[in-house]
Amino acid sequence: MKSTFWQRAELALSGPLPADVRRNMRIELLASLFYGPFYAVLLFIPVILQRLNATAQQVALYQSESYLGFLLSAFSVMLLPRRRILLFLAVIWVAGRAAFLLTPLVPTVAGVLVLSLLYWLSDSFPSPGYVRVIQQIYPADTRARVMGVVRFGMAAGMLAATPVAGWLLDTVGPTVLLPLAGLFGVAAALTFTRIRLPAHPYDAPDAVQPPRMSPLALIGLLRNNKPFAVFLLSITAFGLAGLLPIAFYPAVLVDRLQLSYTTVSLLGLAQSVVWMLGYVLWGRWMNRIGTVAALRAIFIMLTLYPICHWFAPNAWWLLPAYIASGIASAGIDLAFTNTAINLAEPDRVAEYSALQQTVIGFRGIIGPLLGVQLYQMGASMESIFIMSILLYLTAAGLTWVVGGKKHGDVTVR
Numbered sequence: 001m002k003s004t005f006w007q008r009a010e011l012a013l014s015g016p017l018p019a020d021v022r023r024n025m026r027i028e029l030l031a032s033l034f035y036g037p038f039y040a041v042l043l044f045i046p047v048i049l050q051r052l053n054a055t056a057q058q059v060a061l062y063q064s065e066s067y068l069g070f071l072l073s074a075f076s077v078m079l080l081p082r083r084r085i086l087l088f089l090a091v092i093w094v095a096g097r098a099a100f101l102l103t104p105l106v107p108t109v110a111g112v113l114v115l116s117l118l119y120w121l122s123d124s125f126p127s128p129g130y131v132r133v134i135q136q137i138y139p140a141d142t143r144a145r146v147m148g149v150v151r152f153g154m155a156a157g158m159l160a161a162t163p164v165a166g167w168l169l170d171t172v173g174p175t176v177l178l179p180l181a182g183l184f185g186v187a188a189a190l191t192f193t194r195i196r197l198p199a200h201p202y203d204a205p206d207a208v209q210p211p212r213m214s215p216l217a218l219i220g221l222l223r224n225n226k227p228f229a230v231f232l233l234s235i236t237a238f239g240l241a242g243l244l245p246i247a248f249y250p251a252v253l254v255d256r257l258q259l260s261y262t263t264v265s266l267l268g269l270a271q272s273v274v275w276m277l278g279y280v281l282w283g284r285w286m287n288r289i290g291t292v293a294a295l296r297a298i299f300i301m302l303t304l305y306p307i308c309h310w311f312a313p314n315a316w317w318l319l320p321a322y323i324a325s326g327i328a329s330a331g332i333d334l335a336f337t338n339t340a341i342n343l344a345e346p347d348r349v350a351e352y353s354a355l356q357q358t359v360i361g362f363r364g365i366i367g368p369l370l371g372v373q374l375y376q377m378g379a380s381m382e383s384i385f386i387m388s389i390l391l392y393l394t395a396a397g398l399t400w401v402v403g404g405k406k407h408g409d410v411t412v413r
Contacts, residue, residue, distance in 0.1 A: 017142060020196065024137045025146050027194045029153045034188035036157020038097065041165045041181035045116060048174045054109045063368075065117045069124025070361025074218055074354040076126050089129050090193045096122020097185030103178040112174070119185075127357050128350035135341045135349045136197055141287065144338050148283020151333060155276035218355050221348065227402050228343045228352060232359050234398035235336065238299055239360065241391035243367025244374070245306055245384045252309045253318075263315050270319060271326040278330030291335045291342065292402050298331045299396035306388040343402070 017025065049062060081088050099118040106115070138146050168177045222229040253259050286294045301324045308321035336356065344352035371384055 017146070018139075020198070021138060021142065021146065024195050025149060027191060028150045031188045031191040032150050032154035033157045034184050034191060036154045036159075037161035037165070038181045038185035038188060039154070040158040040161040041177055041184075042119075043162070044165060044169055044177070045112065048169070048178075049109055049112060052107075052109045052112065052174075058109055058113065062113060062116055064365055065113070066120045066124075067361045067364035068117070069121045070127075070357040070364065072121065072125050073127050073357035073361070077128050077218070077350050077354045080126075080129050080132070080350055085129050085133060086193045086195060086197065089126050089133070090189050092122045092126045093189035093192075094186050096120075097182050097189060100178040100182030100185070103182075104175045107175050112178075115178075124357065124361075128353040131337055131340060131353040132350045133195065133197065134337060135346075137195060140342065143341070144286035144291065144334050145283040147334050147337065148279040148281075148286075148330075151279040151330065152276060155272070155279060155330075159272055159276060218351055221345075221351060221355065225343065225345070225352075228340075228355075230398055230401045231339060231343055232356065234295070234299075234395045234402065235356070236359055236363050237391045237398065238302075238395035239363035240367050240370070241299075241388045241395060242302070242305075243363065244371035244391070245309075245381075245388045246368050247372055248375070248381050248384060249309055251381070252312065257312065257315065257318075259315055267315065267318055267322045271322040273326070274323050275326035275330050278327040279334070281327075282331040282334050286331075286334060286338065291338045292399050294331055295335045295339065296396050296399040298328045298335065299392050299399070302328050303389050303392045306385040306392075310382060310385040339402075 045062060049058060079088075096119040099115045099122075102115060103111070106112075134143065134147070165177060165181075168180070222232070253264060282294065304324040305321045308318050312318050312321075337353075340353050340356050341349055374384060374387075375381070
């Protein structure tokens with residue numbers, strides 16, 4: 001039987017895969033296609049808040065909400081079931097995403113903030129469980145490539161839905177748009193439950209289960225896993241590099257370069273296109289060079305972002321920054337998950353993922369505030385850009401300590 005166009009396209013993107021892996025990839029790809037439009041609408045929430053006459057502090061509060069779930073992810077490890085983990089994830093995800101169905105009942109700034117908080121908590125809180133699922137369904141030698149295909153589907157859904165979401169926001173408003181998005185989010189969560197998990201040694205009746213760990217006990221894992229501890233330092237430096245100057249990039253666009261909304265949107269379009277393509281490219285490259293080496297390249301590449309904003313005399317100088325950011329964003333999404341899985345002890349992947357998410361949460365809340373505080377204390381915008389560049393290079397340097405060319409070269413005891 002001749003293969004269809006979609007089968008040939010799938011083979012070109014993912015390469016040959018075992019039947020069970022391919023089936024799970026298709027299910028997660030479908031879930032990501034549903035999730036793409038949902039997430040595209042989330043990007044409009046700051047605009048929705050602005051149109052509802054939110055204050056600057058309320059908009060900033062929304063930005064910080066997205067990191068609170070990361071801080072609590074360590075507690076989810078204590079609740080993760082040994083079996084029916086997909087049901088556990090689905091219940092939490094559906095509850096958070098379905099909260100947006102209540103938007104018509106609370107069409108106010110406070111209402112949107114509360115519903116958004118419920119979503120962000122439900123999205124990040126069980127993330128260690130999602131990482132455990134990915135560890136089980138995708139083999140290490142194909143994981144990055146398969147995840148790249150799945151994320152490509154999410155990005156495609158986002159790009160297709162964004163102009164439609166903007167039109168709906170102008171015509172029918174957030175009381176229709178947000179519930180509609182919530183339905184897409186719920187569909188994504190329910191589709192994900194169709195994944196088939198392989199049999200696990202812990203499923204045997206006489207299997208000895210590893211003891212559950214409290215959030216404080218997780219820190220003890222780092223004493224016996226130095227590569228992972230250095231990895232956390234690296235992503236901390238990377239996160240601060242991106243967040244310290246984040247409040248000053250709009251000032252470059254608006255105050256110094258006086259760019260129009262059209263020009264900014266074109267830069268964003270270029271960023272989005274390479275971001276979508278980056279998932280496929282990184283998925284293939286990471287299987288060849290390893291995720292540690294990929295992270296090193298990404299951190300160095302991202303130095304272009306503060307450099308270009310520092311020296312840019314016009315919009316053309318910003319194009320390399322936006323392209324680098326798009327490619328790097330796709331790589332970071334794949335590399336963080338795969339690095340955590342590869343460096344963790346196989347039976348403690350969820351626990352190590354919780355440590356990673358907690359670090360991301362802390363740096364996400366502290367980074368922007370620290371950058372503004374440094375500026376108020378007398379640091380110039382240029383000096384903050386320099387700090388960003390040095391932190392990116394520090395993050396890249398730390399990857400040399402994490403391990404060699406591939407994660408397989410790193411032995412964790």
